[in-house]
Amino acid sequence: MSQYNTILVALDLTPDSAQVLNGARKLAAAGTHLHLVHVAEHPITALGSGTGRNHRHGELQVRQELFPRLQEYTEGMALPPDHIHILFGDAPQEVTYLANKLGADVIVTGSHGEKGLKRLLGTTATNILHQASCDVLIVRIHEPPQGT
Numbered sequence: 001m002s003q004y005n006t007i008l009v010a011l012d013l014t015p016d017s018a019q020v021l022n023g024a025r026k027l028a029a030a031g032t033h034l035h036l037v038h039v040a041e042h043p044i045t046a047l048g049s050g051t052g053r054n055h056r057h058g059e060l061q062v063r064q065e066l067f068p069r070l071q072e073y074t075e076g077m078a079l080p081p082d083h084i085h086i087l088f089g090d091a092p093q094e095v096t097y098l099a100n101k102l103g104a105d106v107i108v109t110g111s112h113g114e115k116g117l118k119r120l121l122g123t124t125a126t127n128i129l130h131q132a133s134c135d136v137l138i139v140r141i142h143e144p145p146q147g148t
Contacts, residue, residue, distance in 0.1 A: 006035070059088060
């Protein structure tokens with residue numbers, strides 16, 4: 001297998017994110033550029049009619065809350081702050097856009113292996129796979145055994 005020079009890791013900031021990052025680390029070699037990305041929903045809500053004024057939870061505030069959470073995953077890694085990305089919008093679209101912008105060789109994301117209707121409708125991982133113009137590694141999220 002050829003070496004990947006730029007790896008984009010899509011994290012949803014759930015406890016499963018560590019498994020996804022471990023999958024990416026297995027691909028990374030010396031000199032590999034590793035980037036982390038989290039895609040959040042747009043933070044603006046309009047509650048003016050109910051409260052008499054507009055409440056805006058701006059993107060800057062959301063970034064300030066999410067950045068330290070993403071940085072926690074980089075402990076022990078020499079990952080520069082500009083390799084941590086927080087985007088807003090539709091996750092598959094934003095992840096594949098960033099992958100193209102960075103010239104990523106592979107996108108690493110996670111999947112629980114959905115079944116039934118969820119699988120039929122498609123998951124974020126499936127949509128990334130279909131929209132990406134580079135390789136995609138989907139890390140299978142393994143649930144801890146029941147009763148542990």
